[in-house]
Amino acid sequence: DAGVIQSPRHEVTEMGQEVTLRCKPISGHDYLFWYRQTMMRGLELLIYFNNNVPIDDSGMPEDRFSAKMPNASFSTLKIQPSEPRDSAVYFCASGLRTALHFGNGTRLTVT
Amino acid sequence: AQSVTQLGSHVSVSEGALVLLRCNYSSSVPPYLFWYVQYPNQGLQLLLKYTTGATLVKGINGFEAEFKKSETSFHLTKPSAHMSDAAEYFCAVSEGAGNNRKLIWGLGTSLAVNP
Numbered sequence A: 001d002a003g004v005i006q007s008p009r010h011e012v013t014e015m016g017q018e019v020t021l022r023c024k025p026i027s028g029h030d031y032l033f034w035y036r037q038t039m040m041r042g043l044e045l046l047i048y049f050n051n052n053v054p055i056d057d058s059g060m061p062e063d064r065f066s067a068k069m070p071n072a073s074f075s076t077l078k079i080q081p082s083e084p085r086d087s088a089v090y091f092c093a094s095g096l097r098t099a100l101h102f103g104n105g106t107r108l109t110v111t
Numbered sequence B: 001a002q003s004v005t006q007l008g009s010h011v012s013v014s015e016g017a018l019v020l021l022r023c024n025y026s027s028s029v030p031p032y033l034f035w036y037v038q039y040p041n042q043g044l045q046l047l048l049k050y051t052t053g054a055t056l057v058k059g060i061n062g063f064e065a066e067f068k069k070s071e072t073s074f075h076l077t078k079p080s081a082h083m084s085d086a087a088e089y090f091c092a093v094s095e096g097a098g099n100n101r102k103l104i105w106g107l108g109t110s111l112a113v114n115p
Helices: none
Strands: A005-007 A010-013 A019-024 A031-038 A042-050 A053-056 A065-071 A074-079 A088-095 A100-102 A106-110 B003-007 B010-014 B019-026 B032-038 B044-050 B056-058 B064-068 B073-078 B087-094 B109-114
Touching: A005 A088, A010 A019, A019 A088, A019 A106, A031 A074, A031 A100, A042 A065, A042 A074, A053 A065, A074 A088, A100 B044, B003 B087, B010 B019, B019 B032, B019 B087, B019 B109, B032 B064, B032 B073, B044 B056, B044 B064, B044 B073, B073 B087
Parallel strands: A010 A106, B010 B109
Antiparallel strands: A005 A019, A019 A074, A031 A042, A031 A088, A042 A053, A065 A074, A088 A100, A088 A106, B003 B019, B019 B073, B032 B044, B032 B087, B056 B064, B064 B073, B087 B109
16 A cells, blocks of 8 residues: 655745646545645645545635546646745545545645 | 644653643534644654544554543543654544544644653
């Protein structure tokens, strides 16, 4: 079991650029979550999917953020255009029942 | 609405001493409760969870937590701290009902272990 795989591990981009974060969940897990972690706000749930269908996207900050899950083995989180305040660590997590398994995150820096 | 409060954003103990990290929650329904640990530059890892049944829950790395409904608490303990326990610890609660898997997270407690 390779765990939840996120790419890239680090992303540095300039304000206004499009950023795409990728996640491969653990095979067989039917829930997938995108979180953002910052020192100021802690861990924030952005969106989560069940069986590839978005269930709750109320945490998505604004229209610049979008997430897709085209199949059970892949999800993306896109920010377009990116802003400096989007700098954070973004985590993907997958789960089957009650426990979540987190990836190692993508550290995004927007300059 | 559900909420989680972790008392003490920073806790420091000596190696071999008791570890006690406090978590209080509020929930209008029977909660599912979780403790996760985060090591530097890594994602969160499940330490233990309470869903139903026995209120004293044992987890990995010698940690345990007790669900006390009357006190709305789910404190995390370990009898003897090890240097490798230094990390950030997060308490979380969910309604655990139906397809709702949304977790409400505490702000975390940073544990330092001194030699």
